[in-house]
Amino acid sequence: MVLDFTLPMHSSLAKLRNGFTALVAIVVLATMGFKWIAGYGWLESLWMVVVTISTVGYSERSSASDATQILSIAVIVLGVSAAAYTFTGVIQTMLQGELDRAIGRRRMEKEIKRLSNHTIVCGFGKSGPILAQYLSSQKRQFVILEIDEDQFQQAIQLGYHAINADATDEDVLISVGIQRASSIVVALPTDAQNVFITLSARNLCPKVRIVAQAERESSSRKLRQAGADEVVMGHQMVAEYMSRLVTRPSTAHFFLSLTQSATEDFLLDELYVPDGSSVIGKTIAQLRVRDLYELLVVGIKLADDSFVFNPAGSREFAANETILVMGKQADVDHFRDKNSLLEPGIHPGCEP
Missing domain, CATH: 1.10.287.70 (Helix Hairpins)
Structure with a gap:
């Protein structure tokens, strides 16, 4: 934003x-x-x-x-x-x-105060500018919490919503709409701070999606116990990607291209199936996803977080599932709007 x-x-x-x-x-x-x-x-x-x-x-x-x-x-x-x-x-x-x-x-x-279904970014350090740039390119609303004055000014100069405040303070989280937010990214310098913010965010809004950063494996476990939905360990992800570049370089480059905003002609996206969507009870073949929308359904994430890869044409969609599709952005948008699907991470929040 x-x-x-x-x-x-x-x-x-x-x-x-x-x-x-x-x-x-x-x-x-x-x-x-x-x-x-x-x-x-x-x-x-x-x-x-x-x-x-x-x-x-x-x-x-x-x-x-x-x-x-x-x-x-x-x-x-x-x-x-x-x-x-x-x-x-x-x-x-x-x-x-x-x-x-x-x-x-x-x-x-x-x-x-008017933000809703937005993302709260706690910390604008090394990963903050990249994360904010990507969220902005995806037209996602977000606000940054940064206690360091220099990094706060950097966020302001880049034109982002930013508050110079301590993200570990629950009142600060409330002031930036934690109860209306769809997700929160916890990326402060220390694991102890990240665990504390995760606990506070989960208590303030049980429905919010929490993505937390960890430096140590022990902290990763504590973050999940505190309520984090996803825990990112930077050095582990770098090591895994480097190993794929060595063992399966073409595959690594292919999947990286799908996540980069520069590859606008072809992308891997996900669409949530809410109650009342027109796809519920219909099969992939009946919807003619490939013929009418030029999209490839590569997988379905079930309500219990398990995956069905390369589903058959006879597979019926159900509520609270997430459809993984590959294709052009315009075609993804058309399929989403035509069938009352939602972008990932969009939910009514914790406020009544």
Whole structure:
């Protein structure tokens, strides 16, 4: 979810630039005027300009000629005006920046309160930018919780919803809509923090899908006991992928291409079958999935989390199943909309 926190500041910046330009021009021309009209030296001419514009006015000559007095009057009027104009531009620029940030925060808070079926990302460290980029490309709503100021500012600069707060605080989770969220990604630096957030999230919303990060196998078990639906161990996944690249490189590249957003013409996607969907009780052959939608049904995830791979054409769909299909994004969208299917991770949340 992209959010623009910056309001236009062209008027105040232009005012500052124009005022500064006018002030410099007046100082230069007035110094030259005092040099040529009054016959002062360069340093004394500049001094006269400075004390005149600043309204200090001490020790100025009272026996000046008429031309010099007229020049002094002009310098006072123009110089003070330009200085005041520039000064108000500086103040306006400073206040405008603070106002923009305040308006941006208020706008973001309002949008977060309206979020539903969104993802909460706890931690914007090494994996945060990649995860946020992917969620944004999939047009999924999400909000980031990050306690580190530098990483929080990075998320803001990238245009994401972000809150500079401690994700281990239950009140913070409630403020970002944990009871309306469809999923939460727990990816803080330490396993202890991730276990604590997982416990809090599961207590606050029993239905939310929790994906947690772990560094150690013992922490992985604790996270599952705390209520995590999925536990990701980065080094283990890297090792498994590297082993596939060695033993089955073509297969590894093929499945990687299916998960990359760059491969838009062909992808592996999943669709949830809710109650009331038109596919319930119908077979793959009856729906003519391949003929009408140009999709290949590669598997079905059952309600008990078991899988049926390469299902036969006579296989009937049932409620609460997840259909795994391969094809183009447009065809997947057509099949989903035509048969009242849902994107993965979408559910009514924990609020009544």
